[in-house]
Amino acid sequence: MNVYGSAFGKSLKSLRSERSLSQADLAGRIGSTQRHVSFLETGRAQPSRFMIQRIERELALPVSRGHVLYETAGYASPYKCRAEDSRDVQDALNLIENRLLANWPFPAFVLDKRWTILRVNGPGKLFLAGITGEQNEPANLFRVFLSPAFRERILNWKAAAPVFAARLYREAADDPGLATLLEEAHASGLLDGLDETFREDVPVFVPVELLGPDGVRLQVTSMIGQLASVQDAVVEGMTIELMVPMDAATETCLLSAGDQPTNLNAAE
Incomplete structure (x- = not known):
């Protein structure tokens, strides 16, 4: 053998x-x-x-x-596995940022396989303002979800937490780095009691609810996708997360926040 x-x-x-x-x-x-x-x-x-x-x-x-x-198997792979900082991968990220994120009117992100934020549009920066703080390294969206600063702004944490947890469990199954984050979440008690939130009348969508400017109750969910025809293992592992408003009030608030330097997460 x-x-x-x-x-x-x-x-x-x-x-x-x-x-x-x-x-x-x-x-x-x-x-x-x-x-x-x-x-x-x-x-x-x-x-x-x-x-x-x-x-x-x-x-x-x-x-x-x-x-x-x-x-x-000892064969040359027909697929590339470029480094994240290679010119080709950076060109792909620039394409996604300039052609997709820049034209999405709501918060949008490009994440690597460990959910580190590689690209973010203007509304996304506003959405994260005051949560990520000053960092030398790119923010990780899962760490943002599980941070005290983010949870304090969520009005329906008990209902939304199982959604975050399910995503974390799926990703952690294939990645040791996220498995460590999952262990940290368990150790800190962030996932305690999630089974108690089970209901028979679970809606089609479970939006994240947070308090926006002027006391507006924002409701958002997100779409997660990838570009088709990707033939690179590194780029394939990246995902595009587009936040979606769930009602007219949220849409109006997010659109207006994108037009002015306002932190939409901070209640006035």
Whole structure:
């Protein structure tokens, strides 16, 4: 068993387990046999590039996971994995900022896979004013969500906290850095009692409610997305978060705040 076979086998077994597939299930999906899948996972067989392509297609793998399969199998990956500070990645971020964030009238952010804020538009800066403070490093949106300064401004923390927690649990499952943040949240008691908020009449959306200028009760949620056709593992891990007003009063307040240097989070 060579080193590549061992590494590829572990990656394949991990993928199969994540999707709750047996070896026979996976074999059926990729047109192989349970015996061959077993050999791939134990390193007794080496996958061909064509086999990896079939696994990618049938399991609908993201670019980053496909990249890992090629590399662990000893093949040159068809995908790039550029550094975040590379010219190509910075150009991609500039494109998103100038073509999307700049044209979104409400707070908007570009986040890396650990939810560090890489780009933010003008309304987003106003939205975070007074929360992130002076920092030498870019702010992390999860740390913002869990910070005392942010929670103090939330009027429905008990209802909104499970939404934040669910996102944190999902992301922490694949990232050690966020797993550490999850442990900190547990240790500080921020996630205590969330099970007690269960209701049978949960609405379609659970907006975040906060007090805005002149006592306006703001209600917001967010859209999370990515650009299609991304072929870089680093850029694929980035997400675009666009905040969305849930009612007319919130929309009016957010739009007016974007037109003037006002901290929309600070009640007057």
